[in-house]
Amino acid sequence: MIQPHRFKSVLLTAAAVAVLAAVVGLVTRGPADPVVPEAPQSLRLPSGRVVPVHAVSTDRHGQLDVPDSPRSAGWWRGGSRVGDPSGKTLLAAHVDSPRLRLGPFAELYDARPGLQLVLRSAGLRQDFRVRSVGVIRRESLTARPDLYSPSGTRQLVLVTCAPPYDPTHGGYQNLVVLVASPDGPATPTATR
Amino acid sequence: MQTLLPRFAAAALLLSVAQISLAGAPPGLPDNAAGSVSGTVTLVQAVPGGAVDVRVDGRELHRVAHLGDVIGPVRLPAGRHALAFVGSGGSVARATVWLRPGSSVDVVLHRPAGTRGASVVTSFPTPTRPIRAGWARIMVAATASLVPADVRVDDRVVFANIANGESVTVDVKAGRHLVALVPTGQPAPAVLGPLKVSVAAGTVTMVYAAGGPPTGAPRAIVHTIALGSRGGAAPGSVHTGTVGLARDLPVRVFGP
Numbered sequence: 001m002i003q004p005h006r007f008k009s010v011l012l013t014a015a016a017v018a019v020l021a022a023v024v025g026l027v028t029r030g031p032a033d034p035v036v037p038e039a040p041q042s043l044r045l046p047s048g049r050v051v052p053v054h055a056v057s058t059d060r061h062g063q064l065d066v067p068d069s070p071r072s073a074g075w076w077r078g079g080s081r082v083g084d085p086s087g088k089t090l091l092a093a094h095v096d097s098p099r100l101r102l103g104p105f106a107e108l109y110d111a112r113p114g115l116q117l118v119l120r121s122a123g124l125r126q127d128f129r130v131r132s133v134g135v136i137r138r139e140s141l142t143a144r145p146d147l148y149s150p151s152g153t154r155q156l157v158l159v160t161c162a163p164p165y166d167p168t169h170g171g172y173q174n175l176v177v178l179v180a181s182p183d184g185p186a187t188p189t190a191t192r
Numbered sequence: 193m194q195t196l197l198p199r200f201a202a203a204a205l206l207l208s209v210a211q212i213s214l215a216g217a218p219p220g221l222p223d224n225a226a227g228s229v230s231g232t233v234t235l236v237q238a239v240p241g242g243a244v245d246v247r248v249d250g251r252e253l254h255r256v257a258h259l260g261d262v263i264g265p266v267r268l269p270a271g272r273h274a275l276a277f278v279g280s281g282g283s284v285a286r287a288t289v290w291l292r293p294g295s296s297v298d299v300v301l302h303r304p305a306g307t308r309g310a311s312v313v314t315s316f317p318t319p320t321r322p323i324r325a326g327w328a329r330i331m332v333a334a335t336a337s338l339v340p341a342d343v344r345v346d347d348r349v350v351f352a353n354i355a356n357g358e359s360v361t362v363d364v365k366a367g368r369h370l371v372a373l374v375p376t377g378q379p380a381p382a383v384l385g386p387l388k389v390s391v392a393a394g395t396v397t398m399v400y401a402a403g404g405p406p407t408g409a410p411r412a413i414v415h416t417i418a419l420g421s422r423g424g425a426a427p428g429s430v431h432t433g434t435v436g437l438a439r440d441l442p443v444r445v446f447g448p
Contacts, residue, residue: 059418064427068230068267076427092430096437098248098268105432109443132447139429148427161433162443167254167263172433176443 037083037186038121040075043091043158046115046130049104053091070094070103073158080150082121083186087150088157089119095160095172105160108133108176117180119156125189128156128180135162135174147177156180231291232265235275238302238335238402238413239311244285247276253435259402262415265296266434277301277313287313296320296417298398302335305356307405312357318396319361320419328366328391329419330399332373333359337404340376341383345369352376366393373401373410384410394419 040053056065056074066074073093080087093105117128138161141147147157157179161172235246237257246254246263254263257277270293277285287299296318304312316333332343334354343351343360346369351360353376372385384401391397397416404410 058427064430066430066432068269078427090427092432095433096435098251098253098266098435102437106438106441109438109441111444113446133443133445134447135443135445138431141427141429159430159432161431161438163439163441165433165436165439167436168261170431171436172431172438175430175432179447 037081038124039077040082040089040091040119040121042120043073044116044118044120045104045107046111046117047104047107049107051093051104056092064092066092066094068094068097070097070100070105073105076148078150079148080154082119082124082126084150084154085185086154087152088146088148088155090148090157090159092159095162103160105158108158108160108178109162111178116183117156117158120189123188124186126156126186127183129183130178130180131155132179134177134179136177138170138173138175141175147179154182156182230267230269231293231295231297232267233273233275233289233291234262234264234266234296234298234415234417235277236298236300236302236335236400236413236415237261237263237277238300238400240303240403240407242279242311244277244279244301247274247278249274251435260411260413262413265417270295275299275313277311285311285313287315289315298400300333300335300400302400302402303337303356303404305337307337314357316359316398318398318417320396326366326393327363328393329361329363329396330369330371330389330391331359331361331396332371332399332401333357334373334401336384336401336410338373338383338401338410341373342376342378344372344374344382344386347379364391366391371399371412384412387412387414389414391416 039055042053043051051073053073053075054067055077057077058064064074064076070093073091076090079090094103095106096102111130111133113130115130119126159175159177162174162176164173165171166173237259240259243256243258245252246257257263268291270291273289273291275287275289285301298316300314301311319329319331334356340353342349343354345362350362368388368390370386371389372382374380374382389397395416395418400413401410402413
């Protein structure tokens with residue numbers, strides 16, 4: 001059994017070790033340290049247009065609750081964050097709206113290989129390069145976990161609606177899917 | 193069919209204007225990126241023979257809507273919206289909708305009660321209040337030229353002597369149900385149905401009676417909306433467009 005004075009000394013030693021570890025941590029902290037993943041907050045498209053990003057969920061039927069404005073994108077909160085070492089970050093935005101007309105994600109239709117995308121969170125930035133652009137059926141996302149899963153190769157996936165357009169059957173029938181690969185790991189931004 | 197076009201054209205002379213107020217929304221609310229101040233509008237064309245163009249806030253939403261067409265749901269910012277159904281002869285039926293944040297409303301172009309007269313526009317707010325697990329909701333609206341009628345669901349009268357432009361809502365167990373409109377006070381013969389309507393749990397199904405004499409028996413226009421609640425399930429689908437502005441844009445496809 002530990003005597004009271006011995007117990008006090010153990011506590012003091014533990015506190016001293018903790019303080020020392022914190023100081024060493026502050027001094028040696030650098031880009032090589034693992035980053036703490038954060039929810040994405042903005043995306044810079046190849047054109048230079050910056051789109052704010054909001055975390056979104058799915059409804060009971062599995063439909064993503066994309067922001068109403070085509071000038072904002074929704075990030076599926078079940079996917080990877082900025083700074084996660086693997087998995088997909090899925091962002092979706094409306095291609096158009098009655099009031100704002102065509103939105104920034106219409107740019108996906110005309111993307112080229114190698115163009116740069118910049119994903120930012122509160123304190124992190126990760127650069128990506130466009131690898132592919134494809135078209136899938138709107139309802140087929142369930143069968144494509146490779147486009148939203150938080151596991152697997154680290155990728156940024158952007159989706160928006162695509163023709164054909166049939167207003168009597170829910171509007172656009174397809175999705176444009178842009179896949180981009182990271183240039184490197186996420187890095188802290190200067191403001192951190 | 194042909195007789196309806198002149199009748200619809202007559203609507204232009206009368207300029208049928210419906211002022212529809214869905215209480216609670218102050219005008220001029222801005223669009224909101226987080227999606228909390230918008231609602232959805234579904235437009236239903238329930239007039240036989242009259243092909244119409246549909247406009248929202250002065251912009252064309254859909255060309256050549258025929259009887260039975262259901263356009264939408266279209267997501268719009270909360271607030272005031274001007275809707276117009278424009279006939280081929282230039283006739284116009286208008287409605288002003290106040291859309292509450294998070295609400296859903298059907299705007300229906302339909303025949304009046306009598307066999308004569310201009311087409312009218314009526315809005316039906318979607319009954320989206322919570323529903324118990326395993327149940328579904330059915331709304332039936334009288335939007336046809338009809339004799340005085342009772343609404344029957346599974347042989348039970350749920351609305352006696354329904355009038356043109358009125359609706360009734362019932363909650364039922366998920367599954368198949370029979371919906372009919374019968375002459376008031378009589379069990380049969382039905383003037384609409386009986387329709388076999390299959391409903392899934394957590395959904396609301398709207399049944400609109402359309403047409404009616406002198407262009408034949410009324411028919412039904414049916415559409416369903418999910419009574420959604422937010423969750424974290426894997427995304428199965430993404431609906432990211434509303435007005436078709438990108439319908440003719442080519443997509444440059446490349447890569448693995």
